Amino acid sequence: YIDVNSSATLLTGYSKEELLKMNVSDVFFTNDENSHPFSGDQLDDGKPLLNESIIRQKAGSHIHVEISAKLLEDGRYQGIVRDIVARKTAEEELRNSEMKYRLLFEQNPMPMFMLSIPERDFLDVNNAAVEFYGYSREEFLSMNAYDLRSEDETEKLENYYAQNPNGINHAGIWTHLKKDGTEVKMDIITHYITNDGRNARLVLANDVTEKLDAEINLQKSHEQLRLLATHLEDIRESERTHMAREIHDELGQQLTGLKMDIAWLNRKIKSDDLEVQQKIKDTIQLIDTTVITVRRIATELRPSILDDLGLIPAMEWQSEEFQKRSEIETNFVSNLSNFAASPEVATGIFRVYQESLTNVMRHAQASKVEASLNIADDSLELVITDNGKGFLIETISNKRTLGLLGMKERVNLMGGTYEIISAPGHGTSVKINVPLS
Structure with missing residues (x-):
């Protein structure tokens, strides 16, 4: 080296005095005599040469540099060296990134x-x-x-x-x-x-072709099951109606006829036997009790009031009957005095109300029930609330309670929603919404 500036000393770590005693190959890595930064036909022809090399620093580190070299008129070589470590690091990262x-x-x-x-x-x-x-x-x-x-x-x-x-x-x-x-x-x-x-x-x-096809097939299966469930429910309700009429009409008439026959026999039999007279009297009372039972069973199978007067009167009647039977105060209110529901919806709402009241009597230990049926947000809304002992929702979520499953299924068949709100010591509220459409 003939001369170096202060930047060269900073880059290499050597002092100026040290560098002036050194050769190019002492600082730059070269594979042979012709590969150092200041060799090449282009440089000897007077043209500038730009290439890359590696400097060996005094501390032992190696850094990449770019050298711009040229041959001066007096035969000396001049080199401008630039640190390109950051560029080399970026290029390496880019290569790795491209490989990834x-x-x-x-x-x-x-x-x-x-x-x-x-x-x-x-x-x-x-x-x-x-x-x-x-x-x-x-x-x-x-x-x-x-x-x-x-x-x-x-x-x-x-x-x-x-x-x-x-x-x-x-x-x-x-x-x-x-x-x-x-x-x-x-x-x-x-x-x-x-x-x-x-x-x-x-x-x-x-x-996602197979996935979408499977979803479509699943939707079709659900729709077919829904239609089947609706059909089975219609059949069951039709059978209930038929059985209620048969029990009420046929069995009721036969029991009435039997009562008349026994009364006729009582008049014809001339007996002072008090035991016989008492037996005939007891039999007539038993027939009267049986007639009442038959009418109750027929009504529970299919209340005629539901078909004759409609949903609201039927629910009012059901509320009164429930209160008589259970001695639980039951209040039912509705603003739908002139509302005419379809037979399917009327039957579904009525059956859900029946089942809800049955659950209150069996499990709630309640003294009062409040129920309402109104129109809210384009849907028919039924709410049944009791002041009973309540329960944790989680305790029934893990159980296959047939009553609740039956109610949910009825509501689903009507395209509605079913919600239970309850907590221990705070009673229970059942809310059902069925679209008016």
């Missing part, structure tokens, strides 16, 4: 591809996309995003790109076409990126 990206892109089990913006041409595809869609990589690179879509989705795709120019977006479910013409449903996630200085969109495609 290629690994994630190529080895991803789901189809991925990169589209140019705004042309929508394929810039790259991974192996999964090639295998899934049936196109070769070369075919993909000559295609456009619209080649995977049916004509029906062209406008939809244009609108999506216009509304989502950048960022990570869950694009939703799209219909794609494979090479063989098969339609598949793809769940698409896109990400705006730059690739080799070009704006691009990275696309991840997940085949």
Whole structure:
């Protein structure tokens, strides 16, 4: 070295005196005599030379540098050295990042591809996309995003790109076409990126065709089960109505006839036997009790008031009957005096009310029940509240209580909602909403 500046001493860690006693190869790594920074035909021809090298610092560290060298008129070489450690580190990080990206892109089990913006041409595809869609990589690179879509989705795709120019977006479910013409449903996630200085969109495609088909089939099964349950409920209610009429009419008439016959025999039999007379009297009383029981059973099977007068009178009657039977004060109110429900809804609401009152009598240990049936937010709302002991909702959530299941199923068949609110010591409230439609 003939001369060095202060920056050279800072960069190498050597003093100026030390450097002036050293050779180029003492500081720069060189593989041979011709590879040091100041060798080369270009430099000897008088042209400047720019290259990279590694400096060996005094402390033993190695740093990357860029050297701009030129041959002076007096035959000496001049070198301007710049620290490029930060640049080299960034380049290494970029290489590692690109390797990771290629690994994630190529080895991803789901189809991925990169589209140019705004042309929508394929810039790259991974192996999964090639295998899934049936196109070769070369075919993909000559295609456009619209080649995977049916004509029906062209406008939809244009609108999506216009509304989502950048960022990570869950694009939703799209219909794609494979090479063989098969339609598949793809769940698409896109990400705006730059690739080799070009704006691009990275696309991840997940085949959800089988999942959607399974969901559709499940919905169909649910609908079929709902229709079957409705049909079975209609049959059961029809059978109840038939049985109630048969019991009330046929059995009631027969018991009445039997009572008349025994009364006739009593008049014809001339007996002073008090035991015989008492037996006949007891039999007539038993027939009267049986007639009352038959009427009660027929009414419980299907109250005629529900068919004759409608839902509101039937619920008022049920409230009175429940209070007589249970001695629990029962108040029912409604602002629907002229409301005419369909037979299906009237029967469903009435049966849920019956079952709720039965649960109060069996489990609540209540002394009072408040019930109401009104219209709220385009739905028929039934609320039954008792002042009983209450319970933890969790305790019944884990049990298959048939009464509650039956009520919930009835409400579901009417397209409504069923809610229970309760807490120990605070009673229970049952709320049912059925759409008026």
